[in-house]
Amino acid sequence: MDGRLATIYDVECPWGRDDDFFLATVGETPAARVLDLGCGTGRLTLALAAAGHTVTGVDPDRASLDAALAKPGADRVTWIEGTSGVLPRAAYDVAVLTSHVAQEIRAEEDWTRTLGDLRRALAPGGRLVFDSRDPAARRWERWNPCDSRRRLALPDGTVVDAWTEVTEVRDGLVSFVHHYLLPGGDELRSSGTLRFRPEAELRAALAAAGFTVERIHGGWHREPVGASDDGELIVTARAAG
Known part of the structure; x- marks a missing residue:
């Protein structure tokens, strides 16, 4: 990402209802070890750290991480340039992929590998939370x-x-x-x-990777799928113990 685009991104994507949702959902596990995969310029990452969680932000884009590092509170976060392949085993209680990062993983073999990496990186019973737009x-x-x-x-x-x-x-x-x-x-x-994946496809991929889906919402106020103009598939799944 061009450094100027990182600045534009922060203006275009301020704190929103999606951030409120993820912050509250992670907060269901107090003082959690949190992975923010695809953390971008760190908007939510920094808020999670400020809320008392131990947070690791991972992103493959150097310019985005540089923008995150320049923000107040960045020293509370462990920042890693890379993808899910760099994640340690059983190191996190909660993993989040926000701002539709899951859709950036287009090839099915990459999606399968990413879910496998996340399953390995979560402690038994750990939660995976992510958003993906509903193709419907x-x-x-x-x-x-x-x-x-x-x-x-x-x-x-x-x-x-x-x-x-x-x-x-x-x-x-x-x-x-x-x-x-x-x-x-x-x-x-x-x-x-x-990549726009329907709900059934997400469920099947998660099950194959060793996750149990706990709930899928269709909007940021926890509406059922198809019942919100948000047009989301907001997934909470748990790693098998």
Whole structure:
């Protein structure tokens, strides 16, 4: 990630209802050893540490970790550049993947390996909590230059015009480009592809990896699947003992 994109990301993605949900859910295990896999610039990671948990943030993107390290309270967190393959055995009570990081793991063999790594990294009975958009909600249809148009005010006063466009939808994969138009005409672009997995597929993969699904919510106020405009599949699973 370009350092400028990390700054834009923090402005575009402030604290929200999803963070409230994850903070409260992790808090069900007081003073937990917490893994934040795909921690990004550390918004939730730092809040978990401030709440009294022992937190490790893992992310493969150096610029994101550098942005996290520059924030107040960063010294309370253990930061690791890498993926799930670097995780130690039975080291965590709770693991979270937030901001739809699970969807960034596109290839099924990578998803299977990641779930296996997480199962190994959690203590027996430890919890895995993550969010994944419900493909039935078809949220990508809102990712177009009209509906997604927005203006972002950066900390230095710069105003950025932003929009998103989908470039391809195929076989459960949605590819897109975020456009950020800077004053003077320069444009930054951030492209990505997300895997949209239905609920049954998530359940099957978790069971194969040694997890028991405790609950799946459809929205950040713990609504049933399909009953919220949030269009989420918010999963809480427990590692087999």
